[in-house]
Amino acid sequence: MALTGIQIYKLLPQTNCKDCGFPTCLAFAMKLAAKQVELSSCPHVNDAAKAQLAEASEPPVRLISVKSNGYEVQAGNEVVLFRHEKTFYHKPGVFLRVQDDESPETIKSEIARAAGFQVNYVGRDLVLDGFAVEAVTGDVNKFTATIAAVRDVTHRPIILISHDPAHISAGLRLLDGEHPLICGADANNWAAMGDLAKQHGAALVVVADTLDGLTDLAEKLKDKGVNDLVLAPSSHDLGATLTLNTQIRRLALKKNFRPLGYPIMTLHAADPAYEAMLAAQAIAKYAGFIVLGHFQPEVVYPLLVLRENIYTDPQKPIQVKPGLYEINNPKADDPVLVTTNFSITYFSVANEIEGSGLPAWLLVTDAEGMSVLTAWAAGKFDAERIAKAVKEFGVADKVSRKRIVIPGHVAVLSGELEEELHGWEIRVGPREAVDIPAFMKQVLA
Amino acid sequence: MTVEIPKETWAGSVRTVTFGATASEGGTRARSLTVGGQKTLPFLHFEHETPYPPLVAIEIKDHRPDDWSPLLLDAWGEAANDPASWAKAAEVAGADVLVLALSLNDTNGQPTTPEAAVAATQAVLKASALPLMVFGPGQAEVDNVLLVAVAEATKGERLVLGICEDKNYRTIVATAMANGHLITARSPMDVNLAKQLNILIKDMGLPLDRILMDPTTGALGYGIEYGYSVMERLRLAALQGDAMTQMPMIVTPGFETWKTKEAKVGQDVPAAWGEWRERGIAWETLTAVALIESGADIVVLRHPESVARLHQAIRSLMALPELA
Numbered sequence: 001m002a003l004t005g006i007q008i009y010k011l012l013p014q015t016n017c018k019d020c021g022f023p024t025c026l027a028f029a030m031k032l033a034a035k036q037v038e039l040s041s042c043p044h045v046n047d048a049a050k051a052q053l054a055e056a057s058e059p060p061v062r063l064i065s066v067k068s069n070g071y072e073v074q075a076g077n078e079v080v081l082f083r084h085e086k087t088f089y090h091k092p093g094v095f096l097r098v099q100d101d102e103s104p105e106t107i108k109s110e111i112a113r114a115a116g117f118q119v120n121y122v123g124r125d126l127v128l129d130g131f132a133v134e135a136v137t138g139d140v141n142k143f144t145a146t147i148a149a150v151r152d153v154t155h156r157p158i159i160l161i162s163h164d165p166a167h168i169s170a171g172l173r174l175l176d177g178e179h180p181l182i183c184g185a186d187a188n189n190w191a192a193m194g195d196l197a198k199q200h201g202a203a204l205v206v207v208a209d210t211l212d213g214l215t216d217l218a219e220k221l222k223d224k225g226v227n228d229l230v231l232a233p234s235s236h237d238l239g240a241t242l243t244l245n246t247q248i249r250r251l252a253l254k255k256n257f258r259p260l261g262y263p264i265m266t267l268h269a270a271d272p273a274y275e276a277m278l279a280a281q282a283i284a285k286y287a288g289f290i291v292l293g294h295f296q297p298e299v300v301y302p303l304l305v306l307r308e309n310i311y312t313d314p315q316k317p318i319q320v321k322p323g324l325y326e327i328n329n330p331k332a333d334d335p336v337l338v339t340t341n342f343s344i345t346y347f348s349v350a351n352e353i354e355g356s357g358l359p360a361w362l363l364v365t366d367a368e369g370m371s372v373l374t375a376w377a378a379g380k381f382d383a384e385r386i387a388k389a390v391k392e393f394g395v396a397d398k399v400s401r402k403r404i405v406i407p408g409h410v411a412v413l414s415g416e417l418e419e420e421l422h423g424w425e426i427r428v429g430p431r432e433a434v435d436i437p438a439f440m441k442q443v444l445a
Numbered sequence: 446m447t448v449e450i451p452k453e454t455w456a457g458s459v460r461t462v463t464f465g466a467t468a469s470e471g472g473t474r475a476r477s478l479t480v481g482g483q484k485t486l487p488f489l490h491f492e493h494e495t496p497y498p499p500l501v502a503i504e505i506k507d508h509r510p511d512d513w514s515p516l517l518l519d520a521w522g523e524a525a526n527d528p529a530s531w532a533k534a535a536e537v538a539g540a541d542v543l544v545l546a547l548s549l550n551d552t553n554g555q556p557t558t559p560e561a562a563v564a565a566t567q568a569v570l571k572a573s574a575l576p577l578m579v580f581g582p583g584q585a586e587v588d589n590v591l592l593v594a595v596a597e598a599t600k601g602e603r604l605v606l607g608i609c610e611d612k613n614y615r616t617i618v619a620t621a622m623a624n625g626h627l628i629t630a631r632s633p634m635d636v637n638l639a640k641q642l643n644i645l646i647k648d649m650g651l652p653l654d655r656i657l658m659d660p661t662t663g664a665l666g667y668g669i670e671y672g673y674s675v676m677e678r679l680r681l682a683a684l685q686g687d688a689m690t691q692m693p694m695i696v697t698p699g700f701e702t703w704k705t706k707e708a709k710v711g712q713d714v715p716a717a718w719g720e721w722r723e724r725g726i727a728w729e730t731l732t733a734v735a736l737i738e739s740g741a742d743i744v745v746l747r748h749p750e751s752v753a754r755l756h757q758a759i760r761s762l763m764a765l766p767e768l769a
Contacts, residue, residue, distance in 0.1 A: 082674070082677050082678075082681070083670070083673075083674055083677075084674040084677060084678055117717060118717060119715065119717045119718060120715075121666060211448045211450070212447055212448055215448050237761055237764075238758055238761040238762050239488060239490075239761050239762045239763070239764050239765075242488055242489075242738070242762065243488075243489065243490070243491060246489060247450055247451070247491075250451045251448065251450075251451060254451055255451055257448070260448075273730075273754055273757075274754075274757065274758075276727055276730070276731060277730065277731065277734045277754065277757075277758050280731040280734045280735055281734060281735075281738060284673070284735050284738055284739070285738065296719060296720070296723065297717055297718065297719030297720075298718065298719025298720045298721070298723045298724035298727060299719070299723065299724075299727045300719075301707070301717070301718055301719060301724065302665050302666075302707070302724070302727050302728050302731050303731065305665050305666040306665050306669070306731055306735060308666075309665065309666065309669050309670040309673075310670060310673070310735075312670050314670070314674060343668075344663065344667070344668040344671065347666070347667045347668065348667070348668075351667065351704060351705060351706065352704075354706055355704055355706070355709065434583075
C-alpha cells in the first residue's frame, strides 16, 4: 500500500540539502508520494530506507507470469475486493490437468482435444490457457514422458505438479527456457523447491491448508530470495476456499500483508459437477490460476464466459460491433429491427429474435455502448444515426421490403426517421425485448 | 506465526422474512421458511454466523408450457402436464419452495381466467405442503386480475405474490396486505431503482418483513455481471445500514438461463459447445452459484439436476470450514 508524503518524509535524511532539486525533504517526499519523482534523485537516503520505500511501492498482489513459447498467462496486480469498486484486471488462467499414469498416446489425444477447444463469445475466441502435468506414479521417466507428450501437441504454458523436487527438477530441465509454474512447496520440500524455482526462473506455488501455513512458507521462501510465489490453499471445498481466498485478498489489499500478497491458485475437485461450481466460485472470488481435473467443453464454455463477464470493466461495458446481423438466416423479405450496440441490449434483442425461431435482420447502430433509452437521452440513438447505419451497412441492398422496426421506447423518432429514410416504412416495436417474439408473430407476420 | 484475520463489523443486517403459514399460523403448509438475517457477506462464517441458508425454489407452470426447452420437458416428463403432479415432482426433486408461474393463455390459447388461476394454485397447495410463491404472467392488467383472485382464495397461507414492478405494484401490494401474503419487488438491475420501489411499497403500508426484492439478473453471457455487481452493492448497502436495501434477495437464474440459446437449443449450434444437456445444466448451475455468492437468498431454478447441485453447493458453503 502506498505511503503518504509524511510517512516517506520520516524515512528521508531530513537535512533539506536541496541535492534532489527540491527546496525541502518534505517537498521531495510529497512528490515521491505522488509518484512524480524517483527516489534515486536523493543521493543521501540510506539503504534501509530505500528497501522500505521500495517495498511500499510494490503492488499489494504481486504480478506473476507463466510463460512458454509465444504464450503468457499473468495473474495478480489486483486492487479491489469487489469488481464494482474499480475492476478486476488479470483473468485467472484456466489450466487442464493430466496425470502421468496414462500412456503418451492417451495424453496426446486428450490434450489435442482440449487444446483444440475454442468457442466464440461476443467476437472473442475463448480457449484454455494451459496444461498442468501431475506426477502420480512416482516414476520420473513417466512424468517427463507425459510432459513431452503435452509439448508434442501444444506450446501453451505448463504447470508442473509434484511434491518431489527430483520430479520437478527433471520437468524443469525438459522445459528449459520456458517459465513454467511449479506446484508446489510444502513444509517438507520448500528449501529444495525454492532452489529449483530460483535456478530456473519459475514461479513457485506454496501449498498449505491454513493461512498460517501459507504465510510461514511464503516468508521462508521470500527470505531465501524466491520472489515469485502463488498461494494454493489445499482445500477442494467451496466453503473453505471462499473463506481462505477472501481472507488472503483482504489481508493483501487492506493490511498490505506481504506474505500473502500473491495470486491464489484453486485446485480441481474429484467430482466434475462440483469442480465446475468450485471453478465458478474461484473466478468470482479471487483466484489467479484455476486447475481443472476434467475437460468437458460444455462446462469449460460457461466457465470461460463467466470469466469474461466478471472481468469486464464495469466502467466500460462490452460493446458489440455495429453492423447488420443475420438471425435465423433471414431472406430479402424478412423484417429489419434496429437497436443499439450496448452488449446487454444487443443480446437481449438478438436472443429473443433467435428464440422466436423467426428470421430477421438486426441492425446494430453505434450508440457508444449505451442502452436504447440512455443513448436516446444522450443523443447517440436518433433518426440521423439510424439512417446513417442503414446506409453504412447497405441494408437497402440486402432487403426487398423497405420496412424497419424501431424500439418502442423511441417511438417518438418515427416521424423524423421517415424524413431521413425516404421510401421506408417505419414501424414501432415493443418497448421490451421479451415482447419481440409475440410482436414478430402477430404484427409483422 | 499466527496471522490475524481481518474481520469487518457491520452496522446493519439483512431483514428476516418468513413466508408460508402452517395450520397453527392460519395456513396449510407443513412448515414456514425464513430467509435473511445475515450480518456479513455471504458465507463468511468467521465474521458472523449465517442464520438461514439460501433456498432453492423450483418454477412450475399451471399447464405444460409450449415454449420451454425440450431438455426441461424431458426432465419433468408427464409430471409437467398438470400443476399438481408437477408440484409433487418438484418436491421430490428437492425444492425448498415452489414458484407457480401462471401462463398468459390456457392450452386452448384463451386468456387464463381468474378461476383457472385459483384452481391451479389450490391444486398445488393440495398436492404439496411446501411454501408457495405465485407469479403472474408479467402483463400488468392480467397479473392484477389473476393475483387478486389467487390472494383472496388463499387468504392466510402467507404466499409470496409476484412480480411487483414500478409500473405495477399497487394492486398486488394491496391484495397482499388484505390477505396476509408477501410480495416480491422487481427492479431492473439498478441499486437506486431497487430502493425506490421498496420505498413505494413500504409507503403503501406493507410491513418490511413481507417484502422480498428481485434486482433482476442476466444469465451467464447475457448480463450476469450487471446483476452480480448490483446484488453485491445492495448487500453492502444493507450491511452498512441502509434500511431500504435490507430485504432478502430472490433471483430467477432458471428463467434467464433457459431462454439462452446455449441452454435451450441442441441443434444447429457449434460442436465446440459440447454436450447439450450438461451444457444447459452447467449454464443454470454456474449462474446460480455466482448469484448466491453475490447475495441471493432465494434462487428460482428449472432443471431438477441443477437443484441437486445447488443444494450440494449450499451445504458446502454453509458448513463451518475447519480451518486450523
